[in-house]
Amino acid sequence: MVLILHQGATSQDIDFMIRRIQARGLDYAVYRAAVRSQIHVLGDLSGETEADWRTQPAVKEVYGLPKPYRLANRTHRRSSTRIPIGSQELGSSDLIVIAGPCALESEEQGLAAARMVQSLGLEVMRASVFKPRTSPYSFQGLGREGLRILSRIREATGILVETEVMDVRDVELAAELADVIRVGTRNMQNFDLLREVALVQRPVILKRGMANTIREFLLAAEYILQGNEQVILCERGIRSFETAYRNTLDVGAIGILKQETHLPVIADPSHAAGNKILVRPLALAAIAAGADGLLIEVHPNPAEALSDGAQSLYPSQFEDIMAALRHVGAALGRSVAEPVPVRVSAGG
Amino acid sequence: MVLILHQGATSQDIDFMIRRIQARGLDYAVYRAAVRSQIHVLGDLSGETEADWRTQPAVKEVYGLPKPYRLANRTHRRSSTRIPIGSQELGSSDLIVIAGPCALESEEQGLAAARMVQSLGLEVMRASVFKPRTSPYSFQGLGREGLRILSRIREATGILVETEVMDVRDVELAAELADVIRVGTRNMQNFDLLREVALVQRPVILKRGMANTIREFLLAAEYILQGNEQVILCERGIRSFETAYRNTLDVGAIGILKQETHLPVIADPSHAAGNKILVRPLALAAIAAGADGLLIEVHPNPAEALSDGAQSLYPSQFEDIMAALRHVGAALGRSVAEPVPVRVSAGG
Amino acid sequence: MVLILHQGATSQDIDFMIRRIQARGLDYAVYRAAVRSQIHVLGDLSGETEADWRTQPAVKEVYGLPKPYRLANRTHRRSSTRIPIGSQELGSSDLIVIAGPCALESEEQGLAAARMVQSLGLEVMRASVFKPRTSPYSFQGLGREGLRILSRIREATGILVETEVMDVRDVELAAELADVIRVGTRNMQNFDLLREVALVQRPVILKRGMANTIREFLLAAEYILQGNEQVILCERGIRSFETAYRNTLDVGAIGILKQETHLPVIADPSHAAGNKILVRPLALAAIAAGADGLLIEVHPNPAEALSDGAQSLYPSQFEDIMAALRHVGAALGRSVAEPVPVRVSAGG
Amino acid sequence: MVLILHQGATSQDIDFMIRRIQARGLDYAVYRAAVRSQIHVLGDLSGETEADWRTQPAVKEVYGLPKPYRLANRTHRRSSTRIPIGSQELGSSDLIVIAGPCALESEEQGLAAARMVQSLGLEVMRASVFKPRTSPYSFQGLGREGLRILSRIREATGILVETEVMDVRDVELAAELADVIRVGTRNMQNFDLLREVALVQRPVILKRGMANTIREFLLAAEYILQGNEQVILCERGIRSFETAYRNTLDVGAIGILKQETHLPVIADPSHAAGNKILVRPLALAAIAAGADGLLIEVHPNPAEALSDGAQSLYPSQFEDIMAALRHVGAALGRSVAEPVPVRVSAGG
Numbered sequence A, B, C, D: 001m002v003l004i005l006h007q008g009a010t011s012q013d014i015d016f017m018i019r020r021i022q023a024r025g026l027d028y029a030v031y032r033a034a035v036r037s038q039i040h041v042l043g044d045l046s047g048e049t050e051a052d053w054r055t056q057p058a059v060k061e062v063y064g065l066p067k068p069y070r071l072a073n074r075t076h077r078r079s080s081t082r083i084p085i086g087s088q089e090l091g092s093s094d095l096i097v098i099a100g101p102c103a104l105e106s107e108e109q110g111l112a113a114a115r116m117v118q119s120l121g122l123e124v125m126r127a128s129v130f131k132p133r134t135s136p137y138s139f140q141g142l143g144r145e146g147l148r149i150l151s152r153i154r155e156a157t158g159i160l161v162e163t164e165v166m167d168v169r170d171v172e173l174a175a176e177l178a179d180v181i182r183v184g185t186r187n188m189q190n191f192d193l194l195r196e197v198a199l200v201q202r203p204v205i206l207k208r209g210m211a212n213t214i215r216e217f218l219l220a221a222e223y224i225l226q227g228n229e230q231v232i233l234c235e236r237g238i239r240s241f242e243t244a245y246r247n248t249l250d251v252g253a254i255g256i257l258k259q260e261t262h263l264p265v266i267a268d269p270s271h272a273a274g275n276k277i278l279v280r281p282l283a284l285a286a287i288a289a290g291a292d293g294l295l296i297e298v299h300p301n302p303a304e305a306l307s308d309g310a311q312s313l314y315p316s317q318f319e320d321i322m323a324a325l326r327h328v329g330a331a332l333g334r335s336v337a338e339p340v341p342v343r344v345s346a347g348g
Helices: A011-023 A050-054 A107-119 A143-157 A168-177 A191-197 A214-225 A251-260 A269-273 A276-288 A315-331 B011-023 B050-054 B107-119 B143-157 B168-177 B191-197 B214-225 B251-260 B269-273 B276-288 B315-331 C011-023 C050-054 C107-119 C143-157 C168-177 C191-197 C214-225 C251-260 C269-273 C276-288 C315-331 D011-023 D050-054 D107-119 D143-157 D168-177 D191-197 D214-225 D251-260 D269-273 D276-288 D315-331
Strands: A002-005 A027-031 A038-042 A059-063 A083-085 A088-090 A094-100 A124-126 A160-165 A180-183 A204-207 A231-235 A265-267 A293-297 B002-005 B027-031 B038-042 B059-063 B083-085 B088-090 B094-100 B124-126 B160-165 B180-183 B204-207 B231-235 B265-267 B293-297 C002-005 C027-031 C038-042 C059-063 C083-085 C088-090 C094-100 C124-126 C160-165 C180-183 C204-207 C231-235 C265-267 C293-297 D002-005 D027-031 D038-042 D059-063 D083-085 D088-090 D094-100 D124-126 D160-165 D180-183 D204-207 D231-235 D265-267 D293-297
Touching (some): A002 A011, A088 A094, A094 A315, A168 A191, A180 A191, A191 A214, A214 A231, A265 A276, A276 A315, A276 C251, A276 C276, B011 B038, B050 B059, B088 B094, B094 B315, B168 B180, B180 B191, B204 B214, B214 B251, C011 C027, C011 C038, C094 C107, C094 C315, C160 C168, C180 C191, D088 D094, D276 D293, D293 D315
Parallel strands (some): A094 A124, A124 A160, B265 B293, C180 C204, C265 C293, D124 D160, D204 D231, D265 D293
Antiparallel strands (some): A002 A059
């Protein structure tokens, strides 16, 4: 770390700084100059933040701090983290697609969705039972009872389930009953929730806050990595001035993340788009930018969906996207699940 | 609500829509035209959301839904809500300033801060014990023990305390020991926390999410208003492309909120600024735009602060701002607390 | 167009509105209701703007205006506009890549760049002679003399050249000497320049303003389309709060534009990225989202470039991207130029 | 300037850098270290840009360049620049309000506006004759003929006029016929226009681009300052994600600008607001944040305005704002023009 001092910094100021540096167990080297004195601070800087030092009256600028996310940093682990999900491995050359309805609405709807998702060759269904809704008057999800329904659908069909947790008091049960848990965009900096999720041993999809920087995103992951290594980062669009769609899918972030961290990165084109017609180009763009997988909303009957109907795909639209993904994935050396041949069942 | 139908909408489509409208207990009127058929939907629309209807295949556009925040809406309550805080009343012509350090660091620092704040004529001190920190390696606050320290400072000095809650499991204790509780910017859409805060009878400062719209802000307030009427809205700067300061204080939002809701509105110039030198112009601008009060960081010794030192004011800077606030407040017909004459105490 | 009237609108108000509508040669139908009276305005609405009507005291909301860009709208021309560029056709299944240095620095550098670009199989070189530089103290380009150098390079090598115009007084000469002209991001709403460019018959690349909406983008194209049909839209990244790269490449805009307009759409990953390492993922993402081509900065020696060295690719990096583009393009049914076999020349 | 080198930088790399530094006539000092070698570059750095050095392969980071705007910098001129406008002086304790219609629509409308503005005690009227309109189908202004009408109104009433220039070919005439010229928000980085405006000796209002940083704003001013010292900076709202008003008035920018530059700073609350009702809070906030003046749209009859009717004030609304400005201005030690007593004229 380099502290650039104000032009008028005195010997007294420098002595004060040296005492502060030593009190933290750090080493230093001072370069005094007419115009631009500097103090180089050496040692274990992992606990230091720029803000802590910029606040000193003698300090003009602070440079050269190591990146504050240690565990998420690719310098910490060179090879990509691989997280097994069903028969595939996220972070490998597999492209994993998790699809399903925005919300679990009933056992019947959930079962229909599970079968639809399986028929498309997928192993994991998304379905939320706790819904973070902007308005208190909107459908809030089936709650803890929904978790139990998901668990029954899981047993009945063999599908894996992915679902969101919002309340620290629900994390344990969700981790027990679901295969993958998700921290939503509005909770990316709900630090108590992150700490709770760090205590369970389940893969966690951490969605980027819709107005959070890549740096803040990695620091949120760092909270979970304190106890749980299975963190999956999910880019889902950021807030910008554009109103022609819901959020701006940040493919640049995917590019940066794949270099900066060893954690797998997926994208959610459905929430970025906010409408069906934009899901296909966003899904393909995310994969081309290097994403390891996708989270997509598809509903047996979007017109009847209790939430997010506008962006939920019809099954036929989803099939079309899967076909395109297979082609583009192959061009990039990545493999996507194949559709399952229609099984003629005796009983129905 | 007006549903504009797609040009090709058939009688069958319209019949389907009518059944859906009736199933929700609503009334309707259909205007068929060559170019632009419409269905007007009448009745209690408070449970309807635009998304629910836009998702219908026959519907092109949805207009004219009532504002989704019912209780926060000024049409619900014409006169401004007044919330007594100490001897003043937020939402009246009083301008209330709540000041203090970013975080409670120790009982000693808290006591010094309380006395400093009182000497400036203020009745309420801000001090956080639960700190939402971007990095897991930064100082996280004194936690529940901090709440008890605050309570002792409160008793020792007579000062009122304002403090943040982050975890649903801490709300009850915080509401018991503090005079005003705060939901921070990163938790504005932590709906479980909002629901918990709705259950206590304390004034709650709800800070606007740094990337949330005014509409989302009022809907978050609506969650709390389900059970707790003492909601104070706090504008604290939004994310923009500008990097010369931390966040863009949105004075336009203050103007809109004062028209749109009966709830009191305050501003936090310290967190918007991110540096000492910008606090004064932002504080004055917020008041000129119509804010009812301010939340300001001031620290007995900012260079030693464990967090937010860069933006915490020295006591002398804060006094200067208070003087300017008195002048500008008076020009706008609003009164600010007067400084307390120095008390010569016998014992110390 | 539907005008929703304020609740208190009187018969007199409605009569006033009717006179205003008739004065514009438009027809109308009035729906009076207790809660929500409406006036439907019919006829040729292409000259009407929302702002003109929203300003009327009796009007609460204005809905249903046709899109204000008539010529750019895909409803105006169903089939995609194709613009021949060399032996390829932009807007067809061809993927066209235009590459070269940010700026023309000298005849020697320009010649080297042209030969490098040709050896990669490309037919068009980008090179700016008028440089819109943020600082008056930065290299401003070679100016009109640069245009003449470009023209000589064109003759010597057979390469086509693409270059930016900034000043209305240079448009005629640029259109005469270059094959494709470009309006830069800072000039997207320089309406006098757009009007001038509408007068020449050359393909024009119109770059999206870095903070302009898709709607404003299409309206800027509409200015050029008044006289010049060969408009190529170029997405080049928008301003957001993220600082890990320069601008946020808006792949969603590419998706929307391909549906909304018949004009070809290309992307500039170099300016969005602002650094070499992000150009590849952004280039691939743009193509996957549906772009018809790319504008890429590549320099024979980026470390010596007079501008934009940080984001200019080394030739070998560019070759690698071209190879990936061929694979992904093929997966999407699009063809990219093949590299030219090395020609052994006698003289050198 | 400090160049931080990559960890693997060799002696050869350093020699290469030294040659480059010397070729620019600069001095240097090298600090080699195991982890973090640096080259300090000394001398006249005013022509250096960060981008030029960051592009070097051995360079990891570039720090400590002086601010690139030399003439606009307050270090260049400590005392605030004062620009006489009528009997007032912008940049002094005077608060100057320039008001009038968005556009000149006819000689009659212009005369009525001039008399209205004068009756409110103001000396300068704004009125545009060249209109930068988003759509080619909107009213584009009266053009050069409008300039001559303005000139006649000026002679007939004695009012001063402020008007926008868009085309480099109109600058000379506009500077001859108007008292203050304006570069609009869409042209802030139209560098050819800035260069042209630098050649005339008239006060120039430079509006901040709606998505430009404060740094870019000052660099645009720097272009004009190359030849014309009378630059007035105007904050007019920036693009953000909020849609409840048109643009976010950036009062923080006003605070920063007043510290960073000696140039006077004004604000345009009308264009930020986009609607009448928000003009008052924004105008007062701008003044409280330190602005030296305001640019406000007021129209004799907003409902009939050919442009910007939604945000143009009725004369009575404007009078109310002027009264509040006088009070708040006085609280801040600044004086605003007094209204002129109604003159009873014989003829009318």
